[in-house]
Amino acid sequence: MRFQAKVQVWLRPGIADPEGHTVSEAINALGYSGVSTVRMGKIISMIVEAESKESATAKVSEIASTLLSNPVLEDALIQIEEA
Amino acid sequence: MRFQAKVQVWLRPGIADPEGHTVSEAINALGYSGVSTVRMGKIISMIVEAESKESATAKVSEIASTLLSNPVLEDALIQIEEA
Numbered sequence: 001m002r003f004q005a006k007v008q009v010w011l012r013p014g015i016a017d018p019e020g021h022t023v024s025e026a027i028n029a030l031g032y033s034g035v036s037t038v039r040m041g042k043i044i045s046m047i048v049e050a051e052s053k054e055s056a057t058a059k060v061s062e063i064a065s066t067l068l069s070n071p072v073l074e075d076a077l078i079q080i081e082e083a
Numbered sequence: 084m085r086f087q088a089k090v091q092v093w094l095r096p097g098i099a100d101p102e103g104h105t106v107s108e109a110i111n112a113l114g115y116s117g118v119s120t121v122r123m124g125k126i127i128s129m130i131v132e133a134e135s136k137e138s139a140t141a142k143v144s145e146i147a148s149t150l151l152s153n154p155v156l157e158d159a160l161i162q163i164e165e166a
Contacts, residue, residue, distance in 0.1 A: 008126055023127065027146055034132030035146070043091055043126040044106065049117030063110055063118070 003048045003056040004083040009069045009076050010041040044068055047083055056080055084165065086131045086139040091160040092152045093124040127151055130166055139163055 011017050017039050024038040050056035057080050064076035094100050100122050107121035133139035140163050147159035 010126075010128075020127075023150065024129075026150055027129075030146075030150065032142060032146060035129050035142070036132075037128075037130040039128045041126040041128070043093075043124040044103075045093075045120075045122045045124070046107075046110075046118050047120040049119075059115060059118070063113075063115060067106065067109055067113065 001050060001052070001056075002083040003050060003053065003080050005046050005048050005056065005060045006079045007044045007046075007060065007064045007068055007076055008041055008079075009044070009064070009074050010039060011073060012075055015073055042068075048080075053080060053082075084133060084135070084139075086133060086136065086163050087166040088129050088131050088139065088143045089162045090127045090129075090143065090147045090151055091124055091162075092127070092147070093122060093158050093160065094156060095158050098156055125151075131163075136163060136165075 019040040020038045023040065027035045048056045048060060050059060057078065060078055060080060064078060065071050069076040102123040103121040106123065110118045131139045131143060133142060143161055143163060147161060148154050152159040
């Protein structure tokens with residue numbers, strides 16, 4: 001079976017996000033009001049071949065923690081659906 | 084009203100994604116099989132104060148196309164929900 005997986009990688013809450021801070025300042029400098037708490041993350045999509053949704057999820061979560069994120073600083077959020 | 088907005092920024096289909104290609108090769112080099120079509124994107128979350136969901140969506144889509152993405156190369160996908 002083929003699955004479409006998306007992995008969101010976010011800095012953990014409490015970890016400083018200078019990129020998000022800069023974007024937040026730029027948004028205000030451009031004159032938009034009422035925008036706050038800007039956080040930047042990465043998102044990775046991939047197609048995964050696996051026997052079941054469970055085995056696809058296991059594979060993707062292993063890839064997410066070994067390759068796509070730094071578990072000390074970042075959280076990985078996995079979404080999987082049939083492709 | 085407060086809204087939680089997430090903007091996904093993806094390279095348009097057909098635009099080369101060297102970062103995704105590199106991750107794809109690394110995944111295979113680590114011994115995972117059956118993973119393909121790796122694409123890398125950015126995701127930005129923010130809190131938006133607005134009168135209605137429509138005005139929040141309008142504001143975020145303007146920010147997304149002027150500041151968060153390059154509309155020539157990238158597509159921005161907006162998700163908004165009440166915070």
